Amino acid sequence: MAVVQNVIDDNVDDEIYACLNQDSPKSFFLFAGAGSGKTRSLVNVLQRFKTEYGKQFRLHRKKIAIITYTNAASDEIIRRLEFDSIFSVSTIHSFAWECIKHYTSDIREWLRKNLSEEITGLAADQSKSRDLGNKTSMERAAKIKSKTKRLDSLDTILKFTYNPNGDNITRDSLTHTEVISIAAYFITNLPLMQDIVISRFPVILIDESQDTKKELIDAFFRLQQQKNEMFSLGLFGDTMQRIYVDGKENLGRNLPKEWVTPAKKMNHRSGKRIIRLINDIRKGIDGQEQQPRTDKEDGFVRLFIVQRNVDKQNEEEKVCERMKDIAKDYLWYGNENKDVKILILEHHMAARRMGFFDFFAPLYEQDKLRTGLLDGTLPALRLFLKIILPLTEAHIRGDQFEITRIVKANAEILRKEQLMQSQEQLENVKKAKEMLDNFLHLWESGHDPLLKDILLNVYSSKLFAIPESLLPVIAGAASNNSDDTETLEQNSDEITAAWRQALEVPFSQLKKYSEYLSEKSKFGTHQGVKGLEYERVMVIIDDEEAKGFLFSYDKLFGTKGLTDGDRKNINEGRETGIDRTRRLFYVACSRAKNSLAIVAYTDNPTALKQNAINNGWFEKEEIETV
Numbered sequence: 001m002a003v004v005q006n007v008i009d010d011n012v013d014d015e016i017y018a019c020l021n022q023d024s025p026k027s028f029f030l031f032a033g034a035g036s037g038k039t040r041s042l043v044n045v046l047q048r049f050k051t052e053y054g055k056q057f058r059l060h061r062k063k064i065a066i067i068t069y070t071n072a073a074s075d076e077i078i079r080r081l082e083f084d085s086i087f088s089v090s091t092i093h094s095f096a097w098e099c100i101k102h103y104t105s106d107i108r109e110w111l112r113k114n115l116s117e118e119i120t121g122l123a124a125d126q127s128k129s130r131d132l133g134n135k136t137s138m139e140r141a142a143k144i145k146s147k148t149k150r151l152d153s154l155d156t157i158l159k160f161t162y163n164p165n166g167d168n169i170t171r172d173s174l175t176h177t178e179v180i181s182i183a184a185y186f187i188t189n190l191p192l193m194q195d196i197v198i199s200r201f202p203v204i205l206i207d208e209s210q211d212t213k214k215e216l217i218d219a220f221f222r223l224q225q226q227k228n229e230m231f232s233l234g235l236f237g238d239t240m241q242r243i244y245v246d247g248k249e250n251l252g253r254n255l256p257k258e259w260v261t262p263a264k265k266m267n268h269r270s271g272k273r274i275i276r277l278i279n280d281i282r283k284g285i286d287g288q289e290q291q292p293r294t295d296k297e298d299g300f301v302r303l304f305i306v307q308r309n310v311d312k313q314n315e316e317e318k319v320c321e322r323m324k325d326i327a328k329d330y331l332w333y334g335n336e337n338k339d340v341k342i343l344i345l346e347h348h349m350a351a352r353r354m355g356f357f358d359f360f361a362p363l364y365e366q367d368k369l370r371t372g373l374l375d376g377t378l379p380a381l382r383l384f385l386k387i388i389l390p391l392t393e394a395h396i397r398g399d400q401f402e403i404t405r406i407v408k409a410n411a412e413i414l415r416k417e418q419l420m421q422s423q424e425q426l427e428n429v430k431k432a433k434e435m436l437d438n439f440l441h442l443w444e445s446g447h448d449p450l451l452k453d454i455l456l457n458v459y460s461s462k463l464f465a466i467p468e469s470l471l472p473v474i475a476g477a478a479s480n481n482s483d484d485t486e487t488l489e490q491n492s493d494e495i496t497a498a499w500r501q502a503l504e505v506p507f508s509q510l511k512k513y514s515e516y517l518s519e520k521s522k523f524g525t526h527q528g529v530k531g532l533e534y535e536r537v538m539v540i541i542d543d544e545e546a547k548g549f550l551f552s553y554d555k556l557f558g559t560k561g562l563t564d565g566d567r568k569n570i571n572e573g574r575e576t577g578i579d580r581t582r583r584l585f586y587v588a589c590s591r592a593k594n595s596l597a598i599v600a601y602t603d604n605p606t607a608l609k610q611n612a613i614n615n616g617w618f619e620k621e622e623i624e625t626v
Helices: 010-019 038-059 071-080 092-100 104-127 135-156 176-189 191-200 214-226 272-282 312-327 347-354 357-364 367-375 379-397 400-410 416-421 425-446 451-461 468-475 482-502 507-517 564-571 577-589 605-614
Strands: 028-032 064-068 087-091 203-206 232-237 300-307 341-344 523-525 534-541 592-602 623-625
Touching (some): 010 028, 087 092, 092 191, 104 135, 203 214, 272 300, 272 592, 341 347, 347 523, 425 451, 577 592
């Protein structure tokens, strides 16, 4: 009987596969809660599809599009599908760009209309301003000037560019937001685009669909309505795990009656006590409830309530030590707690705890840099992360072979063109060795040089190429390239100032940032770990340190009263910060496989404890006041 209960979701794969029948395609929304084996089902279904339809799809150059939320998820699915060419796996931004990138004239006209409307709106607001010298008016004027300049230059652009994994600030590039909006508009309004999309992709499957941009989800719904006899749209998701405000609310409700709505009921990841907690957190939201595997242990859940005015790192160490005793698990404490995943609300909370806040904060404040900073794709970071950091680590290890490889691959003086033009190639090699010795001298005797000094050393010796975005920081001037000069003119004040501040920190901060980036650290954000799982999880709740406005654990746990805006939203049935926080709390708690510690910092421990009990989420003996 137990074995039967553990496979209660096996029929779901058959339901999904039936929807992909090319003679009578159907669309579906699969509810797949935390730990339900969603990716396994996706891969199983597609492997079956490849066996039956692979030859046909290759012959007609058709593909199944699988849209994922992150590059990491995309890479994992590609690997599990054995790199087969009938599957096009990408993030939503990459997919959108692939759809529109060849339609230069249509993109130009969309931008012309959109920029004109934005300029008109800004000008109307500016005309109402009583003080054109205040900060808001000056920023608005700068936006009008920048957008007008871009509008006037549209006809000179021969082809638009876009990098889904970086920051797009050149004159001919599109922003992340624009690519999504343009793709949504084209799919919704251009019949030719609709025909092209479904002829290339008769099946489109969207993972984490609840967090996919609302306007693009709506465009796919429109496409499905108009082409339902030859097109299958499959949405995988869980509305309780929607944590971004631009996702579609209540996705999965009020679907067309012909849609199929399978559901995976089992949580294969977590212990029984953890599943009871997350079921209680979502109780009353959508009626979904998960079942544990019969062969899972109960697991451990504890809520630790801590006054805010304490040494937080010390208190969190105490919690780890206490969890070691509670769970009889010695990996909770020791080895710098690297066997515990600590989930915090914001990236800057991790930056402060790990010691790279001074490097991170000024760059994170810039909208144009934030995306590339969080995934490490900022072009200006390549010099530090891909060349200097590996070089210094190889130097510490005494790995001369690796040092030689890095220098040979990246040193300007050893580039093939330079060597071919040189009469004394051995002299070039000798100079490179002198440059390298001078460079590595910065770390002599355990010194921790400033990033600024490292950059100046490289610039003066010309050992490695300097990213153009850092040239204004060094030389006080923009690039000589006229096209880039226009771009830098729009962004140099804020962006250059941010880089200048970020580079005034020791190199060790960059190393810690790199550890966080590569997920080698014990810290992660509530949002960033969605889809991942860990044996031991500590969730940090601290609104004061997070300093956000979209989430409020104080309100969720009842230690802070509702605002008039909250009450108005509740009365009107609109989403509130409490709704968003509850979903985020669900995501964080559901990452734990065996043991979960929640550390709640508060100014009112008594009220928090009583409300936690009243909510029915924790038993009295599961709550400790530290």
